[in-house]
Amino acid sequence: MKPTFYITTPIYYVNGAPHIGHAYTSIAADVLARWKRLDGFDVFFLTGTDEHGQKVEKAAEAAGVAPQVFADRVSADFRDMAVQMGITNDDFIRTTEERHRRSCTALWQRLADRGQIYLDAYEGWYAVRDEAFYGEDELAKQPDGSFLAPTGAPVEWVREPSYFFKLSAWGDKLLELYESHPDFVGPMARRNEVLSFVKAGLTDISISRTSFSWGIKVPGDETHVMYVWLDALTNYITAMGYPDENAEKWRYWPADLHLVGKEIVRFHAIFWPAFLMAAGLPVPKRVYSHGWWTSEGEKMSKSIGNVIDPRALVEEFGLDAVRFFLLREVPFGGDGDFKRKALISRLNVELANDLGNLAQRSLSLIAKNCGGVLPGLGETTEDDQNLLAGADALTGEMRAKLDRLAFSEALEEAWKLIRAGNGYIDRQAPWALRKTDFPRMETVLRVLVDLLRAVATNLRPFMPASMGKMLDQLGVSAEARGFADLAQKLPAGVALPAPQGVFPRFVEE
Numbered sequence: 001m002k003p004t005f006y007i008t009t010p011i012y013y014v015n016g017a018p019h020i021g022h023a024y025t026s027i028a029a030d031v032l033a034r035w036k037r038l039d040g041f042d043v044f045f046l047t048g049t050d051e052h053g054q055k056v057e058k059a060a061e062a063a064g065v066a067p068q069v070f071a072d073r074v075s076a077d078f079r080d081m082a083v084q085m086g087i088t089n090d091d092f093i094r095t096t097e098e099r100h101r102r103s104c105t106a107l108w109q110r111l112a113d114r115g116q117i118y119l120d121a122y123e124g125w126y127a128v129r130d131e132a133f134y135g136e137d138e139l140a141k142q143p144d145g146s147f148l149a150p151t152g153a154p155v156e157w158v159r160e161p162s163y164f165f166k167l168s169a170w171g172d173k174l175l176e177l178y179e180s181h182p183d184f185v186g187p188m189a190r191r192n193e194v195l196s197f198v199k200a201g202l203t204d205i206s207i208s209r210t211s212f213s214w215g216i217k218v219p220g221d222e223t224h225v226m227y228v229w230l231d232a233l234t235n236y237i238t239a240m241g242y243p244d245e246n247a248e249k250w251r252y253w254p255a256d257l258h259l260v261g262k263e264i265v266r267f268h269a270i271f272w273p274a275f276l277m278a279a280g281l282p283v284p285k286r287v288y289s290h291g292w293w294t295s296e297g298e299k300m301s302k303s304i305g306n307v308i309d310p311r312a313l314v315e316e317f318g319l320d321a322v323r324f325f326l327l328r329e330v331p332f333g334g335d336g337d338f339k340r341k342a343l344i345s346r347l348n349v350e351l352a353n354d355l356g357n358l359a360q361r362s363l364s365l366i367a368k369n370c371g372g373v374l375p376g377l378g379e380t381t382e383d384d385q386n387l388l389a390g391a392d393a394l395t396g397e398m399r400a401k402l403d404r405l406a407f408s409e410a411l412e413e414a415w416k417l418i419r420a421g422n423g424y425i426d427r428q429a430p431w432a433l434r435k436t437d438f439p440r441m442e443t444v445l446r447v448l449v450d451l452l453r454a455v456a457t458n459l460r461p462f463m464p465a466s467m468g469k470m471l472d473q474l475g476v477s478a479e480a481r482g483f484a485d486l487a488q489k490l491p492a493g494v495a496l497p498a499p500q501g502v503f504p505r506f507v508e509e
């Protein structure tokens with residue numbers, strides 16, 4: 001039986017159209033899901049939409065339609081974005097589905113039965129944009145006397161009856177969790193924030209609202225709807241069949257990895273494990289956060305008009321170039337600035353030149369000089385052996401980086417090998433060997449094919465379509481493209497299709 005691997009993206013608020021930030025989380029999760037599948041895991045990959053709460057209710061009101069109609073429309077747009085980005089999710093969950101209402105109701109009931117919930121009144125600050133409660137000490141006072149949340153979101157004073165979750169009772173258990181599972185939350189900067197927040201002492205949190213109605217009703221008290229974050233976080237177990245713990249999919253729980261943006265770490269690394277522990281359910285294994293993208297040096301905002309639409313980028317540059325760029329350009333976990341020039345340069349230098357040309361040069365020499373069939377490996381030199389050893393080691397090197405969510409470093413491992421391949425072809429000059437030493441030329445070209453095969457196989461999770469094309473051209477059958485298949489060498493003598501460029505250079509008009 002294959003080991004399971006359950007990975008999630010956050011579920012996206014349906015208050016507006018998907019942008020590059022949403023595509024980023026989804027693409028990163030997709031690369032890991034694809035990687036784990038090729039690495040022999042039984043993967044479940046979940047994404048979806050977060051549809052309740054005041055923020056969505058207000059957006060629907062502004063659009064002049066009922067919240068459900070609005071949510072249906074925007075959720076469909078997120079689903080389309082996932083398709084356009086090549087996301088291979090196994091399920092797409094919507095929090096307005098009946099299965100999710102059942103699941104949230106059951107979780108609430110379980111928390112209530114265990115004495116974790118009590119009725120009181122909330123009085124304090126709330127930011128609709130973040131759907132978050134803030135303590136006054138966290139806010140920044142503006143010159144006009146108003147307050148802003150640490151995220152820059154405006155806050156309002158709310159006062160209403162509310163159910164509370166006894167978060168204060170779980171501080172020690174959370175600290176134990178972080179202590180015994182040092183990888184539970186990362187990267188380090190986020191872990192430190194979480195630790196200091198919990199160490200400062202947790203207060204009970206409001207988990208229901210009465211001043212609006214777009215949400216899941218609290219069982220037994222229909223004047224309250226559940227706080228949208230309790231509702232939203234529960235999606236991760238709803239999709240596993242909760243409350244049916246005999247469901248076939250329940251075996252995937254606890255999740256191996258919740259991938260999130262840095263602004264929602266608190267919810268995932270503090271509230272979520274506390275809810276689960278309080279309910280007597282297993283907690284996720286890991287929460288890992290990425291940073292934020294700005295656009296050409298500025299914060300993205302609708303009013304500036306610099307919000308990057310991932311689908312427009314794909315149309316212009318191609319999906320694989322966009323997927324590659326987002327994970328290559330910025331070390332995962334840190335913030336990054338999206339620059340059009342940087343994308344074009346990565347595309348032309350690393351994809352078209354380094355990788356594309358290496359493949360094109362090697363394959364066209366085979367087409368021209370070897371009658372279009374795959375040459376065999378003759379006697380090898382130290383130079384050949386070094387390169388082949390690098391090709392064999394690539395999966396292991398990349399796996400080690402990806403286990404640390406270091407996407408860019410994993411790609412750098414592949415590029416080290418690609419650059420070594422370019423040095424090798426220049427040094428060995430197979431085009432000159434044709435007349436002087438034909439068998440040696442064959443060996444050199446074969447070494448290059450083996451290198452390209454390792455590169456294309458390991459890069460498939462990042463650039464599925466173009467690496468698929470490259471593997472076609474290398475004569476690798478569609479069933480033999482997993483990492484374990486690399487141990488089986490390609491048989492010499494098979495006919496290869498005519499070589500075709502995989503990454504055209506991008507020329508700015």
Ligand code: MSP
Binds near residue numbers: 021022024025232300
């Ligand atoms: N609905 C909540 C998540 C609930 S999960 C139980 C939510 N939704 S969101 O649509 O606002 O954001 C979803 C993801 O998009 C977050 O991981 C967030 O970090 C990411 N991004 C949104 N804007 C971003 C950038 N400008 N840059 C990078 N990612 C950012 O939060």
